[in-house]
Amino acid sequence: MSLSTLKKRKVDSENRQFNNEWTEKYAFIAVDANPVCLICNECLAVSKEYNLRRHFNTTHAKFNTTFPPGSAARKQKISGLTLCYEQRRRILFRACTDQERATAASLRVAWILGKKKKPFTDSETVKECMLASIEEVVTDEKTRKSVIDSIRQIPISDTSNIRRVESLASDVFETLMDKLRKAEVMSLAVDESTDNSDVAQLCLYVRFYDGACFHEDLLGLIPLEGQTTGEILFAKISAFFEENNLDLARINMLVTDGAPSMVGRDQGLAARMAAVAPQMRSLHCLIHQSLLCAKLSGELKETMDSVMAIINFIRCTSSLQHRLFRKLLADMSAEYKDLLIHNDIRWLSKGNALKRFCELKEEILVFLQSSKLKKAGKFLSLMGNNEFNATVCFLSDVFYHLNQLNMELQGRDKTVFELVEKLRAFQRKLSLFSADLCPEKMLHFPTLRKSGLQITEVMSGFIDSLKNNFATRFDDFSISIPSLDESFLQLELIDIQSSDDLQQSLQQAGYEKFWTHVVSQEKFPHSRGLALFLLTMFGSTYTCESSFSHMNAIKTHNRISLTDQNLQHCLRIALSTYTPDFTALAKSKKCHFSH
Known part of the structure; x- marks a missing residue:
């Protein structure tokens, strides 16, 4: 047989075992299946007697002379060496464990x-607070000293905290990626906004079914250096998906805010993504659409602008004037301490500002009467107009109802079908409001009823306009479904509809739990698959809008130099629904005590 045909020996496959006789014979013990010399602590790779004997004879030849084989002195020496080794190992293990605990504690602090x-x-402030609390709470001096020493060893400086945040964010992101890569379909909510340093940030939120429940989480926060065209947005998202080994073709719904760069017919993000994701549907955020339905025009817009002008006159003309108005409110024991400024970006702002204006009407009149500025006289004359006051009261009542709808549409874990149900219900309410807008009723217009002012044609026209706008946008609302075997689907749906138990479970559990935990995959594979496909879909960009609020709370003007990467890490921790394994993370790191 030639040498080339001989197989190399694999030591691992020979199952070599340590012989306990070698301890007294060569002063070796087995540690984690490897022989370790008790005299010099050297670890050998293979439990082979020849290797142990060679090491002993070449390195510790005098040991046999000093401690003859078989003698009591040799046994006592070997026993002492073994005991010393075990003690050193326990001390080292305890030190490593304490360091890991200190690191785990710092990870928990960073997470909170x-x-x-x-x-x-x-x-660092947290550490000072902990030390101060222990000083006061723990009375036993020995215990207090031990606890304080342990806390002082926790590495939670600002630089350590940055590293901890990065580790924690990476851990929850990997958890999200592991689950997302296994998901059959996913829904994507996309929106863009600027942070406090004028950097455009593209927020990606994902919704998917992970095999147990539906999950929504922040997918990414991508900085945009220059233009924010549909081409650039698509390139950024494509690069993100490719970098994280995600498949764009699995996206079944893309929800945007309706901006041209998002929904442009040819160059928009939705059009570009549809080319690579054939099953993807695109949707203009339903909350944004409901706001567009209530857009003011004509006389109503003029009235709203006048209200805002009065508010801005009181609050923004000068700091002195604003202080005097707040003092007046305090002196008159008003229910509120100030007026609210309207901001078009904030969904509830218009209704809240109108409501506060109506409730502080008497105080506003008193303040305008006391003011010597020319504008005050103009506004005072305007507020003496009954038609103006009636319109303001009407708008306050209408936008109260619109705000109630908006609040119902907001929130996490709401599917497109839940939102459509709320919108359809509001359409029926609009018919009720239309019939209620008459002098004998006005049950749903309490502010207007309390004022005792006349109903105008403009008011009735606005309610009719709302009805038409909602009908145009939502009456024919539908979502195309993927191709299925309709014959089996029809049979399954009949079985589900005919089952009293399933119908009762649907009422009790709700849509999501019904299709994920009640309906059997074996009995109803087609209907369950379709339901999971549709329930994965977002209905609004609420999650993105909420993320931007968190983003601005993190990157304040005092933290304007926060890098885009650290901003994304901080935002991921703030929003993630996953919790990292702090102990495992601590063990995976090089742990050190605080200096």
């Missing part, structure tokens, strides 16, 4: 601070 959107430097 991240959830609360606090700066990195607050970790």
Whole structure:
């Protein structure tokens, strides 16, 4: 047989075992299946007697002379060496464990601070607070000293906190990626906004079924350096998906805010993504659409602008005037301490500002009467107009109902079908409001009824306009479904509809739990698959809008130098629904005590 045909020996396959006789013979013990010399602590790779004997004879030849084989002195020496080795090992293990615990504690502190959107430097403040609390609470001096020493060893400086935040964010992101890569379909909510340093940030939120429940989480926050065209947005999202080994073709719904760069017919993000994701549907955020239905025009817009002008006159003309108005409210024991400024970006702003204006009407009149500015006289004359006051009261009542709808549409874990149900219900309410808008009733217009002012044609026209706008946008609302075997689907749906138990379970559990936990995959594979496909879909960009609020709370003007990467890490921790394994993370790191 030639040498080339001989197989190399594999030591691992020979199952070599340590012989206990070698301990007294060569002063070796087995540690984690490897022989370790008790005299010099050298570890050999293979439990082979020849290797142990060679090491003993070449390195410790005098040991046999000093401690003859078989003698009591040799046994006592070997026993002492073994005991010393075990003690050293226990001390080392205890030190490593203490360091890991200190690191785990610092990870937990970083996680809590991240959830609360606090700066990195607050970790040092937390440590000071813990030490001060222990000083006061723990009365036993020995225990107090031990606890204080342990806390002082926790590495939670600002620089350590930055590293901890990065580790925690990476851990929850990997957890999300592992689950997302296994998902059959996913829904994507996309929106763009600028942070406090004028950097455009593209927010991606994902919704998917992970095999147990539906899950929504922040997918990414991507900075945009220059233009925010549909081409650039698509390139950024494509690069993100490719970098994280995600498949764009699995997206079944893309929800945007309706901006041209998002929904442009040819160059928009939705059009570009549809080319690579054939099953994808695109949707203009239903909350945004409901706001567009209530857009003011004509006389109503003029009235709204006048209200805002009065509010801005009181609050923004000068700091002195604003202080005097607030003092007047305090002197008159008003229910509120100030007026609210309207902001078009905030969904509830218009209704809240109108409501506050109506409730502080008497105080506003008193203040305008006391003012010597020319504008005050103009506004005072306007507020003496009954038609103006009636319109303001009407708008306050209408936008109260619109705000109630908006609040119902907001929130996490709401599917497109839940939102459509709320919108359809509001359409029926609009018919009720239309019939209620008459002098004998006005049950749903309490502010207007309390004022005792006349109903105008403009008011009735606006209710009719709302009805038409909602009908145009939502009456024919539908979502195309993927191709299925309709024959089996029809049979399954009949079985589900005919089952009293399933119908009762649907009422009790709700849509999501019904299709994920009640309906059997074996009995109803087609209907369950279709339901999961549709329930994965977002209905609004609420999650993105909410993320931007968190983003601005993190990257304040005091933290304007926060990098895009650290901003994304902080935002991920603040929003993630996953919790990292702190102990495992601590063990995977090089742990050190605080200096």
